[in-house]
Amino acid sequence: MAERDTIAQRLAAAAYVADRDLATALWLMDLLGRPLLLEGAAGVGKTAVAGALARVHDARLIRLQCYEGLDQNAALYEWNYQRQILALKAREAAGGDPDAIETAIFSEAYLLERPLLAAIRDPGPVVLLIDEVDRADEEFEAFLLELLAEFQVTIPELGTITARAVPRVVLTSNGTRELSDALRRRCLYHYVDFPDIDREAAILKTRLPGIDAALALQVARFVAEIRKEDLRKVPGVAETLDFAAALLGVGITEIRQDAGALHDLLSTLLKTREDHAGIDAAVVDRLAHKVA
């Protein structure tokens, strides 16, 4: 598939090392005009997909971070009440016409654009990233569905605003809550897994230009081994990058070089007390010899 391979190449140019399935999913997004839902463990690079996609299409990236209690005011638009009141007071004192005042304070100048409205109103290409959609409430999910179906918003005082170019939408979910079937059905789905060793090494080389190819491979193998251990929090790609950067920082060029230092640097990979206790210096040494 020409288009698909082009996307993979352009993703690589945008410093994102994608597997072939992801490239297929991104190509389908354009073909079918559907949003893409990315699921996967924390730190496997879900959010990074949106950033890379924006660079590929030379589009503006607009991000909506979801959280519990996120509502329409924070996601879509809001009036700038403080300014409206100031304007009211000022014009009252000047003795303006009430109708004119009303028209004036409900005009564009007093509208606060939030991410969703920004994505709809932007005339250029846009990648809209709705991050951690599972953290938002179910009511918000329903509202989002409506918006994703129509890409238009009605503001009572201003009228209906329709998207000029339909934004590319990427949703990510960590699975803290089960998403509704309706939302899942509207989206293409891609499960982002931990990268295999070659891909992780490629990611390391892309993101840390200073790293030696052999060390990148060793680090990727080492992290792959660590992920096989019984951990409470499995390290993601972000952690691998930190770990490799730390290795470079202390000047390690060969993973067996200094087992003590390697163990000290594990705080970049292991983020709970139990995991630290489980992977002691002996285990680190064993793993380091296994991968080198």
Next chain:
Amino acid sequence: MAAAGELLRRRMAGFAAALREHGFAVGLRESADALAVIAAAGLRGRLVLRAGLRALFASRQADWRLFDDLFDAYWLGRHLRAGVRITPPLPQRQGSRSFAAAEAGEDGGDGPILRSERRPDDGTGEGDDAAPGRHERGGAAASERLGRTDFRHVADPAEQERLAALVARLAARMRARLTRRQEIARGGPRIDLRRTLHRSVGRGGVPVDLVRRRRRPKPLKLVVLLDASGSMGPYTAVFVRFIHGVLSGFRQAAAFLFHTRLADITEALQDREPQRALDRLSLIAEGVGGGTRIGDCLATFNRWHAARALNSRSAVIIVSDGYDTGEAPRLGREMAALRRRCRRIAWLNPMMGWRDYAPVAAGMRAALPHLDLFAPAHDLESLEALEPYLARL
């Protein structure tokens, strides 16, 4: 050419039907889009086509894993691995079977005689006093009598039917009360300046209506782990029904079944029809008889499900008799890990209702220090007694 297109369309519809049969949410729109994908991929590469259709049809991780097998089976005629098929409902009713087994088992001589008639009064019992003389069915007396009957001793199908109805009603009541408590726990001391200004625009800038900010009550999450091992047999069906009733209205709830393995039954229990939910479960519940590995199952839960299923306002209810064929220290360790992740752990043990029961099983003893509540759950009254506890979570 047109004929080929028609053929493809028909094959595609068949594939969509096969996916639907395996629990994929596939609508007409997906089928139409699939044809567009096929047209664009031009049938050039199987891998491209498979990846494309997977992105389109799969909508959760389980689908994602299953899809390749289904795709190969349908389009390439490769056989599915045994055990991949999930759905076929069993005609036999799990409930009846379990009760019948109980009847034949241990307390063989008892028959349908009700436990409350033999038990000395323990304080509250008008039901007790009324029960022995009466044998008519229905009405309040019958339900009171049933209230103290150990689930093991309910054998008559009509009685079972009524028991099921009672359990469902109790579960519904519990659910309703819990929800109401969440809603009226409102009111806050702080003024939301932004919203107050918003309101004041309509009053010419005078803040007549104050908007107050309240703490958003975090919804309660409920996670139930149900022991479905052989020793729990007589009780499993009743608890499945009970859990079904409680969960069907809870917005954030999860249920797991365990014997030697752990199985997520949340989705099956979301079926509105209790009997259908039971049927879907009966397949999962198979494999009974190899003992119970509570420690291992808890470990699986902690490792794979806890992060998603639990938060600081979660209550975990474990329903089990505590007979663990695994090592007790492991169970203790996993209980401690679970303890750190949730707010409350309640352990319901049907055997506590037996007269001379003491928690002597090694597994049960290892788990005890980590529990907030260790309570009997062998009859309706004991279930009812749990309600106030759950409401306080």
